[in-house]
Amino acid sequence: MAEAISKTPLLEVKGLKQYFRINRNFTVRAVDGVDFVIYPGETYGLVGESGSGKSTIGRSLIRLYQPTGGKILFDGIDISGRMNRADQTRLRMEMQMIFQDPMACLNPRKKVEDIIALGLDIHHLADSREARHEAVREILDKVGLAPEHANRYPHQFSGGQRQRVGIARALIMNPKLIIADECISALDVSIQAQVVNLMRDLQQETGTAYLFIAHDLSMVKYISDRIGVLHLGHMVETGSTQEIFDNPVHPYTRSLLSAIPHPNPRTEKKRIAQAYDYRTENIDYKTGTQHHFGGTHYVLGTDEEITHWANGDRH
């Protein structure tokens, strides 16, 4: 999908900070200065362990949180500070989210048709009852559900079908960017593949960009064009999928990659995953700067660290 990438980014994040003040003496720095860009029609994968701030980034972007600092440019408009009404409406129509738990994010007391059409109702996009009905029917067909499913309640669906409803709800607004926050982690492996395939097909059809947040690197590799690796609220490495997988530089990225179990008993039995502890390696993310490694590949670190890692010191 590299040819689909044009030069002007759809989303530009510069130095995004998201702090949570717990009390007078303690503030959680969930996201501490993160930069990245997403181009129209591409998939950007965010990976990292739990607590690295990947979900927080997604929620700050769609303004479920008030960002503490930094700038977010979405399609030319600044959405990081206070927004006027028109910008707010535009953001809420053009950026959509798919959540992790398909049961928890659907209102159990509403029929699927009303869940999916809620966005249309709020923004007055359907002129008549028929138009609304037609829009829902069309979108259900797109995500592989039958029209009669519109009259059912969420509990009458299986996990994979529920996630399809979640995707339909996001797609009906024709968004430019969909934030998929761990949208496949709660599903069974065989269903995961179905949902990932569906998301890829829909992207080819509609040209939507995805911010794909996950901790499962093997799925991220399949769906993403570019990947950002997060650790403790810092973007430690970012680049195209190939750059990250073929030439990981940061030790944290390497340990993440080495932790994926390979489905090959002969190699897997003997393999030991690389450990990574930023404390024992004396890495302070705050002192590091982004270093360019060709293409879109950037690594966070001080000058000495970067030369140390790049010179093939694979621990």
Added chain:
Amino acid sequence: MDEKNRKKVLEMRNLSISFTTNAGLVNAIRGVNLDVYQGETLAIVGESGSGKSVTAKAIMGILDKNSVVNSGTILFRYRREDGSEVESDLAKMDKKDFRKHINGKRIAMVFQDPMTSLDPTMTVGRQIMEGMIWHFHTPHSEAKARAIALLEEVGIPEPKRRMKQYPHQLSGGMRQRVVIAIALACNPELLICDEPTTALDVTIQAKILELIQRIQKERGISIIYITHDLGVVAKVADYVNVMYAGKIVEKGTIDEIFFDPRHPYTWGLLSAMPDLDTRDERLYTIPGSPPNLLRPVPGDAFAPRNIYALNIDERAEPPMFQISNTHCASTWLLDPRAPQVDMPAELKARIERMKKEGV
């Protein structure tokens, strides 16, 4: 792995379990045969709803109240304290004996979510000591010393300080280590791990798997490992049983399952694994969904999703066809009268590639 010296620890024969629900009787397990040998790891693989967890719960005697054991035996061989060897049928044992002789003492279990399987109101130390004091009346000081040693064994730094902490003070990976320490506290003969790493991050998953591998090597216990992740299976298992719709459809050594799979469902599972080396446009998925076990399943349960299905699949259930001493599969494709069907070409290519990597 000498055939003669292998000692059978657990032998499950023709186990069949149903659940009574509002909608009717669900036949969750339909005639499962399973063998676990001493010092070996058996992995049970399958989709959710295939009955892997029910099988494990039956062995532990912690089935839900609405369950009915229709038929079958679970023979478990163990040594009593006086050294005499006993064999008992877990399927018929009553609850009191189960708690007294089996649970925690000889068969221990590691559950999926370490937050819900630990008691939030008890310190880590007390939870580890509980089993020893209950089963063996170990004096408190001795139990404490052993608990500290166990915490050290499962790789928790500063075990003395951790003893006094509560589960919520530990991270997810540390909690799962504590659960493993609790399971090992009474030196069980058999450890059942029910998706122990699904709730954890990949980096922590790798460490927990290495821990389980190491413990098995050191202690020589048998492990039943339940998972749906074939990558995990590749790392830990000696033997693999593939389960589908309450039946075991293929069993064999790890090499036989990964390099010479015979059942179309196993082909599907292996093809659906996202492979880090290939970049195909689409991920392979097995079409359709598992059968509803509320209704009786005629013939081969996998037939509606199987592109290689034969006519007979709809009428008669396939028997287990023996392929080698350790390898058997239940599909009519292995019948001598069946047409010659090979595994999908892409899978074949991938297996060839894996074989080369391994050398």
